[in-house]
Amino acid sequence: MKIDGQNGCSNLERLIEAHEFVVTGELGPPKGWQRSDVERKVELLRGLVDAVNITDNQTAIVRMSSIAAGRVLVELGLEPIVQMTCRDRNRLSMQSELLGAAALGIRNVLCLSGDHQKFGNHPTAKNVFDLDSMQLIQMVTRMRSAGTFQCGEEIEGGGPPFWVGAAANPFGDPFEFRPQRLAKKVSAGANFIQTQLIYDLPRFKEFMKRVVDLGLHEKVAILAGVGPLKSSGMAKYMRDKVPGMIVDEYYISEMEKAVASIPKEDKKARNAAWKERGIQLCIEQIREIRQIPGIAGVHIMAVEWEAAIRPVVEGAGLLPRPVLS
Amino acid sequence: MIVAGQKPLAEIKKMLGDAERILIVGCGTCVTVCFAGGTKEVAVLGSALRMSTQLDGNAKTIDELVVQRQCEWEYIDPLLPELDKYDAVLSLGCGVGVQALAERFPNKRVIPALNTAFMGMPTRDGNWEERCQACGNCVLDKTGGICPIARCSKQLLNGPCGGSQEGRCEIDPDVPCAWQQIWDRMNSLGLQEQLLAVEPPKDWSTSRDGGPRRIVRDDLQLPAEYRD
Numbered sequence: 001m002k003i004d005g006q007n008g009c010s011n012l013e014r015l016i017e018a019h020e021f022v023v024t025g026e027l028g029p030p031k032g033w034q035r036s037d038v039e040r041k042v043e044l045l046r047g048l049v050d051a052v053n054i055t056d057n058q059t060a061i062v063r064m065s066s067i068a069a070g071r072v073l074v075e076l077g078l079e080p081i082v083q084m085t086c087r088d089r090n091r092l093s094m095q096s097e098l099l100g101a102a103a104l105g106i107r108n109v110l111c112l113s114g115d116h117q118k119f120g121n122h123p124t125a126k127n128v129f130d131l132d133s134m135q136l137i138q139m140v141t142r143m144r145s146a147g148t149f150q151c152g153e154e155i156e157g158g159g160p161p162f163w164v165g166a167a168a169n170p171f172g173d174p175f176e177f178r179p180q181r182l183a184k185k186v187s188a189g190a191n192f193i194q195t196q197l198i199y200d201l202p203r204f205k206e207f208m209k210r211v212v213d214l215g216l217h218e219k220v221a222i223l224a225g226v227g228p229l230k231s232s233g234m235a236k237y238m239r240d241k242v243p244g245m246i247v248d249e250y251y252i253s254e255m256e257k258a259v260a261s262i263p264k265e266d267k268k269a270r271n272a273a274w275k276e277r278g279i280q281l282c283i284e285q286i287r288e289i290r291q292i293p294g295i296a297g298v299h300i301m302a303v304e305w306e307a308a309i310r311p312v313v314e315g316a317g318l319l320p321r322p323v324l325s
Numbered sequence: 326m327i328v329a330g331q332k333p334l335a336e337i338k339k340m341l342g343d344a345e346r347i348l349i350v351g352c353g354t355c356v357t358v359c360f361a362g363g364t365k366e367v368a369v370l371g372s373a374l375r376m377s378t379q380l381d382g383n384a385k386t387i388d389e390l391v392v393q394r395q396c397e398w399e400y401i402d403p404l405l406p407e408l409d410k411y412d413a414v415l416s417l418g419c420g421v422g423v424q425a426l427a428e429r430f431p432n433k434r435v436i437p438a439l440n441t442a443f444m445g446m447p448t449r450d451g452n453w454e455e456r457c458q459a460c461g462n463c464v465l466d467k468t469g470g471i472c473p474i475a476r477c478s479k480q481l482l483n484g485p486c487g488g489s490q491e492g493r494c495e496i497d498p499d500v501p502c503a504w505q506q507i508w509d510r511m512n513s514l515g516l517q518e519q520l521l522a523v524e525p526p527k528d529w530s531t532s533r534d535g536g537p538r539r540i541v542r543d544d545l546q547l548p549a550e551y552r553d
Contacts, residue, residue, distance in 0.1 A: 086479070091526065113486045116478050118496045127479070134483035135526045150526060169487030174508045180521055181484045188523050196487055243488040243495035 010107035010163035011079045011324070012051040016192060016221045020322045021290065022297030024081060024194065024223060025049035025309055027073075029064035038064070038072045044306035046078055048313045050321055051108055053194070053299070056083040060120025067101045074105040081165060082106050085114025090130035091139065091150050098140060102160030110165035110194065111136040133166060134188050140164050141189025166190040168222075170207035171200060172244040179210040185220075192221040194299040199238070199247040201288060208292050217294030224289045227301040228308045229278040231271070232256045254281060279308055283315035326446065327355040327419045328453045329362065329439040334373055337415070340436045344385070344413035347374070349438070350404070350426065351391035352418040359453055361439055362417030364391045370417065370438060395422025401429055408433050443475075461531025461538065467519060469510035476503035482524040484508075 015022050025045050030037035045052055052073060056066040070080035082101055084094060098109065113133045117125045131139065139150045140162055147159035166185040170178055182193065198204045204224070211217060229235050232255035239247035258277035259270045286298055298318075302308040313319055341347060349367050357363030371389045378385040388411070392400045395418035404426075408414070413434040416423040420441040427435040443455035458475040464482070465472060474480050478496045485504035488495025492505045511517045529535070546552075 113479055113481060116488070116496050118478075129480045130529065131526050132479070132481040132483050133486075134523055138523060138525070167487060172485060172487045172489050173491060173502070174485070174489075174505055177484060177504075177508050177520070184483060184521060184523050243493075244486075244490050 008105070008107065009161050010051075012081065012108055013163040013191065014324050015050050015322060016296060018322075018324060020050075020297075021318070022051075022221070022223065023049045023313060023318050023321065024051050024053060024297065024299045025306075026053040026055065026299070026301045026303075027069070027306070028055050028058055028304070029066060029069035031061065031063050033064060035072055038069050039076065041306050042073060042076050042078050045309055046076075047321060048309050048319070049300070050297075051079040051081050053081045053083055053110060056085045056112070056114070057088060057120070058083075058115070060087065060115050060117040060122070060125075062121060067097055067104065067106065070101065070106045071104040079108065080106055081108035081110050083110045083112055084136065085112045086129050086131050086133060086136055087114030087117060087127050090128050094131070094136065094139070095143065095149055098143065098160060098162070099155070102162065107161060108163045108165060109140055110167065111140060111190075112167055134184055137164060137166050137185055137188040137190050141191075145189070163191050164189060165192045165194060167196070168193050169196040169244050170198070170204050171196055171246040175203075175207075178207060179214055179216070182211060182220075183214055183216055186216050190220055192223060192296070194223045195225040196244060197225045197227050197238070197301060198285065198289070199235070199245070199251050201248070201285070203246060204289075205292055208294050212294045217296075221296035222294055223297040223299040224292075224295050225299045225301060226282055226285050226289065226312075227303070228282040228305065228312055229255055229274070230305060231274045231278075232259070251281060275308070279311050279315065282308075282312045286312070286316040286318070326358055326444070327421070327441060328359045328443050328445045328455075329356050329419050329441045331361055331366065331370070331417075331439055332437070334370075334377060337370075337436070337438050338374070338377065341374075341385075341413060341415065344411075344434065346386040346411045347388070347413050347415050348404075348407065348411040349374075349387060349389045349415045349417060350395065350422075351389070352395040352416075352422050353391055353393040354395075356417060356419055356422075356439065357391075359447070362419075362422075367391055367417055370415075395419075396425050398425070398429060401425060405430065459532070460527075460529070461535075462528060464527075467524070468507045469514060469516065471503055471507045471510055473503050473507065476501075476506075482527060484520065 027041045054066040054070045057063055066082045070082040073080040111133050117127050141164050142148055144159040144162050147155050168182045232252055235247050235252045235255050238245050258273045262269045262273055289295055349371050351362045351367035367389045371387050374387050394400045408430055413436055414426055415436050415438050416426055417438045423435055423437045444457045445453050445455040448454045455475050460474050478494055479486055485502055489502040489505055492502055494500040494502045511520055
């Protein structure tokens with residue numbers, strides 16, 4: 001991608017259009033201003049994924065701006081998917097930042113509601129939610145396709161060429177509404193979807209069956225969210241404490257089995273065994289998910305464990321990543 | 326109704342500062358119904374302040390009064406002749422009541438004893454819940470009579486976020502997910518199809534975002550030449 005911000009379209013878009021099975025990763029910007037923190041993570045992801053989500057004050061904790069970190073990726077030749085939440089900005093700020101993002105060579109935007117600030121490090125902050133994620137999708141796709149701002153005025157020089165993503169959570173309730181909500185995101189203009197982390201395959205398969213019945217997989221590229229587990233404690237934490245997540249008993253018992261013969265005191269060996277099993281389970285999941293009709297790729301989330309991406313992608317047979325001429 | 330809760334006694338005392346003669350004014354409307362600023366609460370706060378200031382070695386003169394509605398001139402105007410006797414008025418009205426007293430009595434310090442919380446209703450004994458944010462452009466027809474602006478933590482207009490699970494909001498297991506409630510209600514009405522259309526960005530100009538609001542009704546005003 002050219003870094004002058006004037007040319008080039010999304011590589012992710014081109015791969016999806018070429019019907020490649022795409023792989024995206026995730027990079028959390030640092031809780032500081034050191035560019036080297038971003039650069040270090042870039043090297044752990046380079047060549048392994050087609051594009052990388054840059055989180056936007058994830059879990060409502062202040063971090064380097066996703067657009068600024070995204071620009072670092074552009075300069076280093078790795079394609080960013082900049083996340084934008086509705087929590088921290090109104091429609092004026094969103095549009096102005098999006099124009100800036102396009103000028104900086106960013107081509108993918110993922111539109112999210114955003115975690116409530118109650119979870120973060122500024123729980124006394126005022127939230128915005130001028131728009132919701134659906135309306136944000138609609139606004140960005142209209143900026144691109146109609147070349148207009150949300151108010152209807154024309155954007156000078158035409159619309160910014162964004163490939164627009166959205167999230168879907170098959171594990172949130174009401175379950176009946178979830179495929180329909182995905183349909184709404186498609187009609188709002190979303191080009192690709194990344195799902196919540198999947199640790200309940202039967203429910204995900206049921207969700208996808210409904211999505212395919214609605215014909216949505218033909219209109220939008222659906223990337224299944226996966227991630228390697230680090231320990232049985234992490235699996236239980238996600239099961240019990242993370243709203244909107246379901247973790248099947250299978251994953252907890254498999255993670256427990258992995259360390260069953262290792263004494264509790266030997267933390268090093270337990271961690272190594274957990275990580276190895278976590279990576280294996282993730283590979284197993286990707287293989288099974290690839291068989292589900294309607295899946296266009298995987299989105300691998302390895303929170304603060306970017307080093308796990310290589311063994312996962314390699315083990316799942318997803319290397320080398322395709323390069324389009 | 327407007328729902329409020331009383332501030333801690335220590336905070337009230339701090340706000341009163343060196344005022345020696347204090348008139349507590351309760352309100353007989355919303356804050357009476359939510360047990361925050363009616364006759365009983367005025368009496369309890371009055372006693373607490375008398376005892377507490379006495380224990381501090383600086384007993385203050387505390388008088389008590391309740392008006393029917395602190396937010397209407399006709400109910401608060403009769404207080405005016407009394408006010409000379411006091412250094413400060415401690416209002417147990419909502420924020421509207423406090424401001425009505427301050428506006429009518431420009432030379433008197435008016436201090437709030439309540440935190441005005443929300444517009445809502447009692448849902449069971451000792452529980453009040455928010456129901457309306459006064460956005461100025463009601464959407465309840467589209468959401469089965471359940472307000473996503475007041476009751477969804479993110480004010481979403483197009484369905485639940487990813488944090489809704491088993492009917493609960495992601496911010497707190499004790500908070501019901503408004504969108505689960507809306508979905509259930511629209512289903513029971515056979516109207517769930519209505520939730521499938523994308524709701525466009527809301528016009529917030531009728532909400533607080535448009536600046537302080539007012540309603541003017543010409544039909545209820547005397548023609549200019551007849552006004553006092």
